[in-house]
Amino acid sequence: MELRFESNPDPGRWRHRRKEGKGRSVVAFVMILLLFGVLGGGAWYGYDRFAGRFLAADFDGPGTGEVIVEVKKNDSASAIAETLYDKGVVKSARAFVNAANENPDSTDIQVGQYRLRKEMKAADAVTALLDLKNKYVEGAVTIPEGWTKMQVFDALAKASGLKYEDFEKAASDISKLGVPAAWLKRTDGKKVDKSNIEGFLYPATYELPKNATADQILKMLVKNFNAEMTKLDFANKAAKLQISPYEALVAASITQVEALLPEDMGPVARVLYNRAYSGDFPCGCLQLDSTVNYWLRLNGKEGKSSEKLTIDELHGAENPYRYNAPGMSIGPISNPGEIALKGAIDAPKSPYFFFVTVDAKGTMAYGKTFDEHNANIQVACRNGIPIC
Incomplete structure (x- = not known):
C-alpha cells in the first residue's frame, strides 16, 4: 500500500x-x-x-489575362523570379530561374515594366521579357493577338480620348492608311473590301502620340503591319502557295482564333487551304463556327458555342461569313500575330481536311476523312472537351 x-x-x-x-x-x-x-x-x-x-513546378500553357510586372535595376534572375511568382505569372520561382539559365539571351532582359500573362510556362515568361513589344509604357495601348477591329477601336478610343466612331470613319478606306495595293487583290476572284481594316492592325504595344487623330493612329498601326510583313517576306511566301497575301492573311486570322498552340498554327492553316483550294473537299468551303461568330460580332451580337448557333445564323444568305460560303473567307476575322502569320505562309503539306481540339492543353488532332474526324471527337469527349 x-x-x-x-x-x-x-x-x-x-x-x-x-x-x-x-x-x-x-x-x-x-x-x-x-x-x-x-x-x-x-x-x-x-x-x-x-x-x-x-521546387521547379511549372505551368503548361500560354497563360491567361494580363498582369504588369517590373524588372528593376540590378535585378538578378532570382529577384525577377520572385516578382513573377508573387504576381502569379509563374508557378514557381525555381522554374523561372531554370528557364533563364537555359536561355543564353536571358541576360539581355531590360529594366522596365512588362505586360505578361498569369500562369505562363516559365520558358515562355523568359521569352516574353526578352520581347520589347511586351514593354509597358504609361498611356500606351497593347493589342493582343486575335483581337477584332471592334476591340482595337474600343481600346484606341479609350486611350486617346477620341470616339469609337472616329476610328470607324478613319478606316473607311484602308488604301489611304498605307495598305499597299498588292494587298488589295485576291487570286480566287473575290474582291477585297477596302473599307475593312480587319487583319491589318498588327498586335503590338503602341505609344500613342499626344493629340493624334484617329487617322494618324491607324496609319501608325498599318505602318507597323507593313514593316512586320516585310520581315516575314509574307507576300513572296504567299505567292509560292499560289495565293495572294490577302488570302494568306485571312487564313492567318482564322488560324489565330482556331489554334491554341503555336505548333498547330501551320497545320490548321493547311487544313483551311485544303478545304478552300484543293478541290477535294466536297463543298470547297471552310465550315467553321468561328467565321459565323465573327459575323454575329460585326452585327453587335455575342458569339455562340457550336450547339447554340441556329440554322439561319449558320447558313443565312445575307451572311458572307456563313458556314458553307465557298472558298476562303471573304475577309479576316481577327488581327493575327507573328506565329499565326508564319503558320499561314509556312503551312506544312498534309492530306487533312479536319481538325479538333482534343484536350485541355489545346492539343489538336487531324483527320483526312469524316470518320477519322469523328474518332478524334470521341477522344475529345473522353477528355472532357465540351463539343459532344
Whole structure:
C-alpha cells in the first residue's frame, strides 16, 4: 500500500492533483487540436510558398489575362523570379530561374515594366521579357493577338480620348492608311473590301502620340503591319502557295482564333487551304463556327458555342461569313500575330481536311476523312472537351 504513494507522501493531495490534472488535460487536448488545425493550415500555406519558391513546378500553357510586372535595376534572375511568382505569372520561382539559365539571351532582359500573362510556362515568361513589344509604357495601348477591329477601336478610343466612331470613319478606306495595293487583290476572284481594316492592325504595344487623330493612329498601326510583313517576306511566301497575301492573311486570322498552340498554327492553316483550294473537299468551303461568330460580332451580337448557333445564323444568305460560303473567307476575322502569320505562309503539306481540339492543353488532332474526324471527337469527349 505504501508503494502506491511512494513518490508522494500525501496520498490525499496526490489524488487532488490528479483530479485537477484531468480537467487541465481536457483543456490542453482541445487546445492541441486547435493548434494542429492552425498549424495544419499554416503548414499547407507554408508548403505552398516553399514549393512556389524552391521546387521547379511549372505551368503548361500560354497563360491567361494580363498582369504588369517590373524588372528593376540590378535585378538578378532570382529577384525577377520572385516578382513573377508573387504576381502569379509563374508557378514557381525555381522554374523561372531554370528557364533563364537555359536561355543564353536571358541576360539581355531590360529594366522596365512588362505586360505578361498569369500562369505562363516559365520558358515562355523568359521569352516574353526578352520581347520589347511586351514593354509597358504609361498611356500606351497593347493589342493582343486575335483581337477584332471592334476591340482595337474600343481600346484606341479609350486611350486617346477620341470616339469609337472616329476610328470607324478613319478606316473607311484602308488604301489611304498605307495598305499597299498588292494587298488589295485576291487570286480566287473575290474582291477585297477596302473599307475593312480587319487583319491589318498588327498586335503590338503602341505609344500613342499626344493629340493624334484617329487617322494618324491607324496609319501608325498599318505602318507597323507593313514593316512586320516585310520581315516575314509574307507576300513572296504567299505567292509560292499560289495565293495572294490577302488570302494568306485571312487564313492567318482564322488560324489565330482556331489554334491554341503555336505548333498547330501551320497545320490548321493547311487544313483551311485544303478545304478552300484543293478541290477535294466536297463543298470547297471552310465550315467553321468561328467565321459565323465573327459575323454575329460585326452585327453587335455575342458569339455562340457550336450547339447554340441556329440554322439561319449558320447558313443565312445575307451572311458572307456563313458556314458553307465557298472558298476562303471573304475577309479576316481577327488581327493575327507573328506565329499565326508564319503558320499561314509556312503551312506544312498534309492530306487533312479536319481538325479538333482534343484536350485541355489545346492539343489538336487531324483527320483526312469524316470518320477519322469523328474518332478524334470521341477522344475529345473522353477528355472532357465540351463539343459532344
